[in-house]
Amino acid sequence: MTRKIAAAALATLVAGVLWSGLVVRADEFTKKDLERWDKEYMSVVQKGRELWTSPDLGTNGVACAQCHPNAANTHPETYPKFQTQLGRVAALREMINWCIQQPLEGQPLALDDPKLIAMETYVAWERRGVAMAPGKH
Amino acid sequence: MPDNNRRDFLKGAGAVAAATTLPLSVVELAFADPAQNFTFAYISDSHIQHVKGTQFVRNWDRGLIRAVAETNLLTPKPDFVMFGGDLAQLGTKEELDHGAEMLAKLNYKTYMVMGEHDYYLDLGEYWSKLYGPHYYSFDHKGVHFVVLNSILTFDDWTYNRWPTAKQRMLEMAGLDNPNGSPFMVGDKQRQWLAKDLEKVDKATPLVVFSHSPIQKIYKGWNFWTDDAEQVQALLKPFAKATVIYGHVHQIQYNQIDNITFNSVMATAWPWPYPQSYAQAEQHLPKLTVPMNRANPFFERDATGWQFIDVATGKVAMKYNLYNNTNRVVAFDPATGKPLDSAFQDLAKQIPPQVHY
Secondary structure: OHHHHHHHHHHHHHHHHHHHHHOOOOOOOOHHHHHHHHHHHHHHHHHHHHHHOOOOOOOOOOOHHHHOHHHOOOOHHHOOEEEOOOOEEEOHHHHHHHHHHOOOOOOOOOOOOHHHHHHHHHHHHHOOOOOOOOOOO | OOOOOHHHHOOOOHHHHHHOOOOOEEEEEOOOOHHHOEEEEEEOOOOEOEEEOOEEOHHHHHHHHHHHHHHHOOOOOOOEEEEOOOOEOOOOHHHHHHHHHHHOOOOOEEEEOOOHHHHOOOOOHHHHHHHOOOOEEEEEOOEEEEEOOOOEOOHHHHHHOOOOHHHHHHHHHOOOOOOOOOOEOOHHHHHHHHHHHHOOOOOOOEEEEEOOOOOOOEHHHOEOOOOHHHHHHHHOOOOOEEEEEOOOOOOOEEEEOOEEEEEOOOOOOOOOOHHHOOOOOOOOOOOOOOOOOOOOOOOOOOOOEEEEEOHHHOOEEEEEOOOOOOEEEEEEOOOOEEEEOOOOOHHHOOHHHOOO
16 A cells, blocks of 8 residues: 555656646746635634634633634744743643633644644734744743 | 721631632722721623533633622622623623622622623613613712713614624624624713713712723724713713723723723733734723733733722722732822822833733
């Protein structure tokens, strides 16, 4: 099975190299590409917003937005940072999980769960324009 | 006016007071004749939230239960208690009943203010069955008190916009929901207020309670009352006018002409200051030195209580903040505005008061 996949991948790669040499250059993208990427990104922002305001993320009906309207007071630009309460440097998504477990009385999500990524995406979007400040308190 | 610090005021509260936040407000009104002085307590924004069956969100329940218990332990005893609105989260009978059951344990006469979370399911019908009229006034020991329902909005939004009452409630309950609508007192109530104030001597200290600020701070979260200026105009003839409001879940204070504005803390949870939303155009009063940024690892952090002296009819808020240094925001006759006694000077402000 693995060998089959590897063979298929190789074939695709070879075909891709040949094909791209003829048609697509890796360092070029079009306005249409930009529009598509933005659309993909914003759809995840939207998904994140839905989760952020959802009463169903935890078990008690409490939503993230109840304490963090527009994801304010989350400071995504400061992460990863030292969390005195955890005694170590933590990523933002770990803090989102902390909130899911405590005020929302829910189960933590896997750190690569698309839901968690979507919420992180939404939080960052609400913070757009703010300078990076890793480690800041 | 004796300096009622927390220790004096809460003697008898003992371990309960020491254990966690004191999420309520105590108001003391001081007059030339000390025999006339009296206090009242202020509890606000409990957001009792139904989960299912007999289950409610534990965190918010604890906030209100504690406030009620500590209010009952106050020494001297307050003459009455104000509740500043948002007893419920989604305005249901279950939430209002559960909240009422907790408030019923208060040993004092209790006056209620309407919040949007109490109102937009049935437009205050069940709340009225429990507590009576949505706006009213009363006199107590020489002070005229007015309670406004400041969370009304455009009729079209209230009556025509939403297919169900439940959806209407949910749309207004989301603080940052762009489908919400600005709060207002409205024509009818302002006419009532004008008439109510007509008969009051303009030297009488006037204290107005509302849920939303009767000033414009940030529209996106309804830290806002759309007809604020028109309400303020009715209060301006009074030499000593004070507005005390809830809704914002944080310390705010301001002076507009002769009107002093003070907010009270929530028992449920704190809210960010609007300047911490990078996309917001907001107008937090420049006077306000913010409360400390909340530490979520302390469940009751960034809630608190305050003494409010109205010595000579002007306000001194004494904030008692369990997890933070206590604050005093007092009207300063020299400058004619409320000032923080310790932190007003920028050089004296501390890092947790920086909100970004």
